[in-house]
Amino acid sequence: MPEDQHTGPSDEELRTLDAHWRAANYLSAGQIYLLGNPLLTEPLRPEHVKPRLLGHWGTSPGLNLVYTHLNRVIRARDLDALCIWGPGHGGPSILANTWLEGTYGEIYPDVGRDAAGMARLFRQFSFPGGVPSHVAPEVPGSIHEGGELGYSLAHAYGAAFDNPGLLVACVIGDGEAETGPLAGSWHSNKFLDPVHDGAVLPILHLNGYKIANPTVLARLPEPELEELLRGYGHDPITVSGDDPATVHRAMATAMDTALDRIAQAQRAAREDGVTERVRWPVIVLRTPKGWTGPAEVDGKPVENTWRSHQVPLPGVRENPEHLRQLEAWLKSYRPGELFDADGRPVDEVLACVPEGDRRLGATPHANGGLLLRELPLPDLDEFAVPVDKPGTTLHEPTRVLGDLLARVMKDTETRRDFRLVGPDETASNRLDAVFDASGKAWQERTLPVDEHLDRHGRVLEILSEHLCQGWLEGYLLTGRHGLFSCYEAFVHIVDSMVNQHIKWLRTSRELTWRAPIASLNYLLTSHVWRQDHNGFSHQDPGFVDHVLNKSPGVVRVYLPPDANTLLSVADHVLRSRDYVNVIVAGKQPCYDWLTMDAARAHCARGAGVWDWAGTENGGEPDVVLACAGDVPTQEVLAAAQLLRRHLPQLAFRVVNVVDIARLMPREEHPHGMPDFEYDGLFTTDKPVIFAYHGYPWLIHRLAYRRTGHQNLHVRGYKESGTTTTPFDMVVRNDLDRYRLVMDVIDRVPGLAVRAAAVRQRMADARTRHHEWIREHGTDMPEVAEWSWNP
Secondary structure: OOOOOOOOOOHHHHHHHHHHHHHHHHHHHHHHHEOOOOOOOOOOOHHHEOOOOOOOOOOHHHHHHHHHHHHHHHHHHOOEEEEEEOOOOOHHHHHHHHHHHOHHHHHOHHHOOOHHHHHHHHHHEOOOOOEOOOOOOOOOOOOOOOOOOOOHHHHHHHHHOOOOOEEEEEEEEOOHHHOHHHHHHHHHHHHOOOOOOOEEEEEEEEOOEOOOOEOHHHHOOHHHHHHHHHHOOEEEEEEEOOOHHHHHHHHHHHHHHHHHHHHHHHHHHHOOOOOOOOOEEEEEEEOOOOOOOOOEEOOEEOOOOHHHOOOOOOOOOOOHHHHHHHHHHHHOOOHHHHEOOOOOEOHHHHOOOOOHHHOOOOOHHHOHHHOOOOOOOOOHHHOOOOOOOOOOOEEOHHHHHHHHHHHHHHHOOOOOOEEEEEOOOOOOOOOHHHHHOOOEEOOOOOOOOOOOEEOOOOEEEOOOHHHHHHHHHHHHHOOOEEEEEEEHHHHHHHHHHHHHHHHHHHHHHOOOOOOOOEOEEEEEEOOOOOOOOOOHHHOOOOHHHHHHOOOOOOEEEEOOOOHHHHHHHHHHHHHOEOOEEEEEOOOOOEEOOOOHHHHHHHHHHOEEEOOOOOOOOOOOOOEEEEEEOHHHHHHHHHHHHHHHHHOOOOOEEEEEEOEHHHHOEOOOOOOOEOHHHHHHHHOOOOOEEEEEOOOOHHHHHHHOOOOOHHHEEEEOOOOOOOOOOHHHHHHHOOOOHHHHHHHHHHHOOOHHHHOHHHHHHHHHHHHHHHHHHHHHOOOOHHHHOOOOOO
């Protein structure tokens, strides 16, 4: 980013800035109100106004001011810039500005820069068949959904990581600033490397009010607010006022000052080797809410109050006085000076607008798939564990995966487009091999006892799942790759964030101009069945349920049963585009079941028969033992071994499911099996005993339309947990091998009588287990030392 000392705008520049700002304000208000007569070429009549007035005016003038002044500095300094628009429902402003700069009409040719295009711009806003009221995927230049608040600053830092030439401006609304994720996001500056990363310029927009209440930061005394921001490690630059000429000059000066400081800090780090953490600038912009709108409506103050938040004049069609006020308000921007007779912006309005990809609406960083490169993934055979015989050797699956991720990190060292994020759990989740290739990003001071901290590191750890999610989303949306590793129970913290990302992906897929981006990949480990020392608080497998409620075209869930299947699944998801992939895999020692070739084939099927484990011998099974997840797979195999020993005449089939969506009908999910395939695998009339990693009712929900659903009996986690032995967890939840054998006996016709003694032995084993752990504190030898030996 070039360094350039500026003396401030000339009077001529200020005139063009004000013209652009007035044009954006006019277009913003027009979108909220007008159905016709876009240039006010005739007196405004009720039929020119939309029957339903939807939108948010209050934040629009401030956003327009920021957009206008970003245009100026981008053009003057030839900056590569992106802006994240945090205030919710700021859609009118960003639509107005992208229309002014021409990018909107280039993407949507029927909304060109003329009177007809302006009319369509106005009509489509918050109108059936049109566009949402907030910044959404349909808006060029955006990577941030404006409907849910709290994530803008995290997205901004994610976009800046490994983008050394990029300026990421981020407008933070004062309502948004009250959220927990945003409050935590201020600490992102401790992870921003001035050498390899771009710069983030936060712009805290204080207009005083939310929907109906004042905002906290806007009411803080100025010195206290500045102390707060300085405590976060920023140097604040304040712009305030309600006189447009004064604010324009102050804002231009603030922008120049901030960018000069950013350029100086980057030069010091990149050329002079300065390692002290940068105190990055932040602009505090105080302007009235609903600025330049109606000052008073029906005898009540509106401008600079919460009443201007949405639609300042609500009854325009029915109230002649409101109609008169609306016409006066719109004409106050002097549209005849801003647009020619054909509705095109005049040269003065466009004087500050950059050209080509430098326009904020045209930056390829906001359409990250255009910049995305294939991730260099090595041959999985280099990392595969040898499996001479199923179920006799043990590996920690995530540790094996860690070796693969370390290679990926090493092979992207120069191009820097892969990051691993997680809440202080990389080593805990057995992925610490990555530290051989890259340390943990850290710009604060270090102590001799610290390990793996690195000013230039690409592993991001902070004890905030919100920040991990926001950083990674921003990173992916700007054309890079990554993986989010998290304890299974606590990934729920980002439930709402992943909702928004899934909605973004679903919508963006329908936009031909948005190129596919790398998938958002979760690795959920330290899972429900192995919380030996953390206990009940760390036991919750429900994120899978949450995700599978979402758009089936976007979400994928995988439960690899061993190390080699985890490698195969990881390779697949890291190559994928436009998905949210959830992998659930254990970090504790786990039996190896499949060779690498067999794992590839099994993962490609998503679900399949393990013929080496069953006893059907080409005939029809009496019962199907199904499993999904590493611990359930082990218990099913242990149950299969008991059935072989105690009921040798029983014909049973073992089915393992890796891709959980395979259970759904093809009509409900792209990965779902056709009915004939499902029926062939699970049968239509035989009992199916299904051991599942999570809450059992999910399996019923996914398979409820299948022919044999009435024969399906699912065992899984049923919210019974504590700090206990690994096997006691499965016993407590009736997922253990002995319980599964009892289920077989209970459900296969005729076995209840013929195998009564076997069932009794299984029940006795469960009783012995309870007595044993209370005496010894460990699992019984027959469990702890078990291996597959049919």
